[in-house]
Amino acid sequence: MFRLTAAEKEAVLLPELVELTEHHRAACLPYRRILDAVGAAPPYERVADLPWLPVRLFKTHELRSVPEDQVFRVLTSSGTTGQRPSRVYLDRAAAAAQTRMLAATLREVLGERRLPMLVVDSRSVTRDPTLSARGAGVLGMMTFGRDHTFVLDEQGRVDAEAVKGFLARHGHERFLVFGFTFLVWVHLRALGADLSRGVLVHSGGWKRLADQAVGNAEFRRRLADECGLTRVHNFYGMVEQIGTVFLEGPDGDGLYCPDFADVVIRDPNTWQEAPTSVPGLIEVVSTLPTSYPGHVLLTEDLGVVRGVDDGGLPGKRFEVLGRLSRAEARGCSDTAGDTVGQS
């Protein structure tokens, strides 16, 4: 799943993505209108030449390339305040493909068998009727583990007994630890347990850790020192490209793209691809979105390619640097967040 060099990947992905572009152009009217309006047309010489959609369009528009009666699942992201959630339409085939490819990607670090699983969260997040992104993330990952044990109790406090029991049962074999980056940082180190046989998979962004001036290097060093956790894999992904995860390599030298996906870092002034080590906006490309035009998406995340074909795995290795702030206008009719009433 992480075998292709950058050049090989370009050669494999380009024709598939070009075909997907034409497929969606034919099958999704709003997408066709966008391409027509901006004048996007083949031939595309490189993956970076393909027209991209701003990912936020999935919040504002219904974009699907299958008839309504073939929609098998509609995924939604948890929208932040005042924003509609993204809606992603999957038909049966796309739903099956995303599950299969996600499993194949994670198999690279988890192995063939389902591992006993320690969840750094509370079981209650999976039961919320309006399932949060966090809850959905936990539920999704749970399919890759067994004997799920939650580190936090229903009140969000560390359940040391549960962890002790889990380690007594599984501490001698490989096990999976999953959680959101910030929760892992806060709760896992405090456990004082030996997790040296564990494989940690974590996601959710670095914003709150960055506020504490904790970066990935520090995160990995402290987890190794304090819990013996050395197999640590951060991942980056989004509901608008469900099934595609960019996974941190074993050496912690960056996020890697699975063979069916890639990233293009774009200079937000010229929109050209930025050279290695120059930050820009992250565009994610993936061959998985067949039922909606999400195969080439410009995110609102900033990132940087750290190197190409020079790390622990072949291909690009990149880093997510943070989120672009929302544009705000100075206009006179916009008083968002400034109503005078309401105590």
Next chain:
Amino acid sequence: MPHDATTHDATGQDATTHSNTTHSKTTHDVTRHDSAFLDDAMLDVRFPADGRVPVAELLSRVRGSLEVGDERVRDFLTAFGRRLLRPALARRHPELGSLGFFLRPSELARTVESLDREHVRVPRGLVLHIPPANVDTVFVYSWALSALMGNRNVVRLSPRSGAVSEVIVRTLRETLGDADPVVAASQAIVSYERSDAVTSALSAACDLRVVWGGDRTVTEIRRHPLAPHARELTFPDRSSFAVVRAAAWLCAPRPARVTTAEGFVNDTYWFDQAACSSPRTVFWVGDERDCESARADFTDHVERAVTARGWGVDAAMAVEKRVSTYGLAADGLAESVEFRGNALANVRLSAAAAAPRRWLGAGTFAHARLATLAELAPLVERRDQTMTHFGFGREELEELARGLAGRGVDRMVPVGSALSFHRVWDGVDLPAEFTRLVTVVR
């Protein structure tokens, strides 16, 4: 399952609650009639001097008797305006220069003289102004005209108001030194975080409430009753457009086109094109060929003016513009979307009726063609405020205004004047609204 990396962060945002004034929490459920409780609600005074007082005390402090066109207020306003025009200040904040120009003695005199003399004109009394948080100078226009009309005024300045408001308040205070004490006694600028208690107390006490700042604010403020005799002026969300006669553009000499393009850029980029009077759509009037070439030439001139003035947008705004313009295309409203760098985006609408009213990001212009000016009439909506124009005569504009019959469009001004404040605003004669008439028949 993978998710948008940052949505998880939202889970932590519960911790950031809005800070409240000391008493607003406790008074939240209290009815308006429990006035003793409400009077305890605190606010911060910014003018005439800093201080933190209960709202009841503020209301008892704002006193003093002025007359319409009061000399003492005129002197204060002109002295204040002169300070705003000092080169260092006006260079740093050009909008203060415009404000200073508005406050020159001749303009104030014209304002007073424009009032009809058939009746005896008197102030309304206490006027409460609620300006928007994000256009720093609006509150001054509103307040200055009201003060000139002899009113006592309380201006609620948002705690999130910008740096320019700071400069304004500081300058007002500096000007107080040479002013008649009645100015300090009768005028107050205050600031408070969200508080129903304070807004209720101020609303109940005033004779006129002036609310600038959008539909949401207006609706929010209207929950707080006024005294039975009191009135309200609201300035809700508006949007604006430009109309250009293609043939006139093509015939105009180059210098005129350059100046007009610069004016258009000022009209639009100054407040990120989000000011209510900044045009969002440009209607081209004429036959198809003329409109095509006029629009192309106009766009070239606008692009040059944007570059010359150094207007740019940041990455967040660039993305915003992509989202909004691609969205128009997805909805079938845009035939073409063209970017000239990130600063200038042009959308050719599939139909003039599709003219977007909402904000599309700084420097995003929708274009549509009309065969005649009259075709504009059925497209106009209540929320349309300013029509900036080029190439039309006074008569046809007046005919259009009469034809619209109040369904929309409150200002028709030449391209370049969209942001110039005038005492008649949004269809309202502000000095007249700020006064009452006493009928005297002998």
